Amino acid sequence: MPLPVGSRGVTDGTPANPLDAEDLRTRVHKALTDHLTAQSDVLDAVSDDLAPLMDSVGDLLTGGKRLRAAFCYWGWRGAGGEDCAGIVSVASALELFQAAALIHDDVMDGSDTRRGQPAVHRRFAALHRGNHWLGSSEDFGVAGAILAGDLCLSWCDEMYAGSGLSPESLAAGRAVFDLMRTELMCGQYLDMLEQVQATTTVDRARHVILYKSAKYSVQQPLLLGGTLAGASRELLATYDVYGRALGEAFQLRDDVLGVFGDPAATGKPAGDDLREGKRTVLVAVTLERCSPAEAAVVRRSLGDPHLDAAGVDRLREVMTDSGALGVVEEMIDDLSAQALTAATAVEAPARAVLEQLVAASTARTQ
C-alpha cells in the first residue's frame, strides 16, 4: 500500500517544503513501523516467546536521526526521481541496516547503552537475569543481540527488494547496496584491529572511518538514491565527492561527541569511547601532538574499562591543550566546506537540502 506523500495534502508528489526533514522522518518512521508490524505477525505465528526479540528491534528503531534515509531519499530526488513510496521504503531499509550494524557493534565494543537505552545485548542479559534462567546472562545477551542484528540485516534486504521500485532500478542499485554492506563489515573489522593493535596513525584512523562510517553513513546512501534514479555519471561523481567529505566529517563529529558530548544528548555515558579504547582520528592527532609524558597517560587510560570521571577529564585536557581538538574541528570545517562546494552542482530542490544536511551532520550535539 503506498504511503501518503506528505502530511500537508500535497498531491503532485512534491512535499510542500522540501527542507522539511520532519516530514521525511515521519514517513520513514511509518514505513519502518509498517514493516515491523508485518514481521511481528510472522514472529507471533512461530511463538509467543519471540516478543523480546521483536521489541528489542522496535525500541531501537524508534530512535535515530534518519540521516542515512535522508541522504538516500535526496540522492534520488537530486537525480530527478519523483517522490514516491518506493524510495522512502529503500531509504527506510538503510535504517534497518544501521540498526543491524549498531546492535552487532555494541556487542563487539561491549557497549552498555545505545540511543539512551540499554544496548540490545544488555537487554537480553537483563531478561535472562530477571528470569533466573540457566547459564550465563552475558552469553544469552550476546546470542540475543546476534539474532536481533541478523533479523535487521535480513529485513533490510527484504525492504529493499520489496520496495516497489522497478526491477531494473533495483538491479542497478545493487552495485551500491551490496558494496555498502560488504565494506561496512570490512570497516568494522579494521576498527577492531586498530583497537587491539593500538598502533594507530592519523592516516590509518582516517582509512578506518572511511569504511566503518563515512561510506555507509553518507556517501553510499546518496549514491544508492542517485543510482536508483538513473543519475548521470557527473552527478554520481558529485555525490561521491560530497558524500566522502561529509561522511568523514560526520564521523569526526561523532568521535568528538564521544569524548566531549553531553550524555543527555548523545545517549551514551561520558567517556565511553575512551573506556572502549576507540582509536579515533582525535586520539591519533592527540598522540602526534602531545608530550611523551602526556602520550603515556593517553596510552595507559585508553581502553581502561574502569577509567573514572577524573581520568576522562584528564584525557579531555590533553586533547584540548595539545591542540588536537582544534585540528579535528578544522578538519570538520574543511570537509564540510568541500561538501558544500560539491553540493552547488546539484539541482534544486535537492541542493538546498544537501546543504542543510551538511550542518545537520556536523553541527549536531547527538
Place this chain on the structure above:
Amino acid sequence: MPLPVGSRGVTDGTPANPLDAEDLRTRVHKALTDHLTAQSDVLDAVSDDLAPLMDSVGDLLTGGKRLRAAFCYWGWRGAGGEDCAGIVSVASALELFQAAALIHDDVMDGSDTRRGQPAVHRRFAALHRGNHWLGSSEDFGVAGAILAGDLCLSWCDEMYAGSGLSPESLAAGRAVFDLMRTELMCGQYLDMLEQVQATTTVDRARHVILYKSAKYSVQQPLLLGGTLAGASRELLATYDVYGRALGEAFQLRDDVLGVFGDPAATGKPAGDDLREGKRTVLVAVTLERCSPAEAAVVRRSLGDPHLDAAGVDRLREVMTDSGALGVVEEMIDDLSAQALTAATAVEAPARAVLEQLVAASTARTQ
C-alpha cells in the same frame, strides 16, 4: 558468465545422470568459489588486513554436504525448471546462508569445532592470541565471527539477487527466501530459550527443530526452487509435506549423531551436544522414559562443560536403555516414509533424486 552445465559434455541442459549429486556439488562449489573470489577482490581493495576474514569464510565453505543446494535445485527441476546456471547460483546462495547460521550458532553455543576445523570464533581468538594483541582473545574471536557471519548473510542475498534468474521469478521466490531467513533466526532464539529454561517437552523440542532446522534445511530450499520455477499449488503442497517430514528426520538424525556419532565423521568432538546442554528431542524422549534417578543424572550432566568421556558414556547408556534412542530412530523411519510417499507425486527425474535425498539426509554418518 554462465557455468558449464555438467562435466560430461551434455548440451541439452539435462545432466547425463540426474542422480549424480557429485556433479551438482561440483557446480555449487564452483559457483561459491567464483563468488568468493569476486568478494576477495573487494576486500583486498579495502585492506590487506582483511585476509583472515575472507579465509575464515572460504575454509568453512569448502566443507558441507550441499544438501540445501540439492533440495533447492531439485525443487526447481521437479517443477519443470530447465537446468541453468541461475538456479545453481540460488542453490549456492543457500550454502552461504547456512554458513552464516553456523558461524553465528557456534558463537551462541560456544562450540569449538565445525566441519572438523576450529569454529570461526576460535580461529579469530587464536589469531589474536598468536599476535599478542591487546584485550581479550575471546572477545576478538566473537567479534570476528559476528562479522564473518554478517558477510555471509549479505553475500547470500547478493548471490540470490544476482543469480540471473528473471526478476519475476526472483520476486515470486522472495516470499520463501525472506520467510526462511526470519524463521531461522526465530528458531535459533527458541533453541537458546530451551537450553536456558531447561523445561523441554517432546512437543516443544519438535516445535523448535521445525524452525531451527527442518524448514531451512529441507522444506524451504525445496519450496524456493519450486516457487522460482512457477510450481503448481499441488506440487508446492507435495514439497511442503515432503520437506517438513524429511526436515524433521534430518534434524533428528543430527541430534542422534551429536551424541552417538563418530567424531572423525561428524567433525565435532564426541558428546559436544551434551556439554552444550542441547535440549533435543532425543533428550526430551529420554527424560520422559527413564527412571527418576536416571533423569537426575541426565539433568545434572547436560550442559556441564567438563563432562568427561565416562559421563558421556553414562548418558548414552540411559538414552539407549530407556528405549529413547529406539523411539527417535522410529520417528526418523516414520518421517522418512512420509517423505518417500510424498515424493511419488513428483515427476521424473526429480522424483528419483528426492527419493535418494531421503536416504542421504537420514542414513548419513556426518
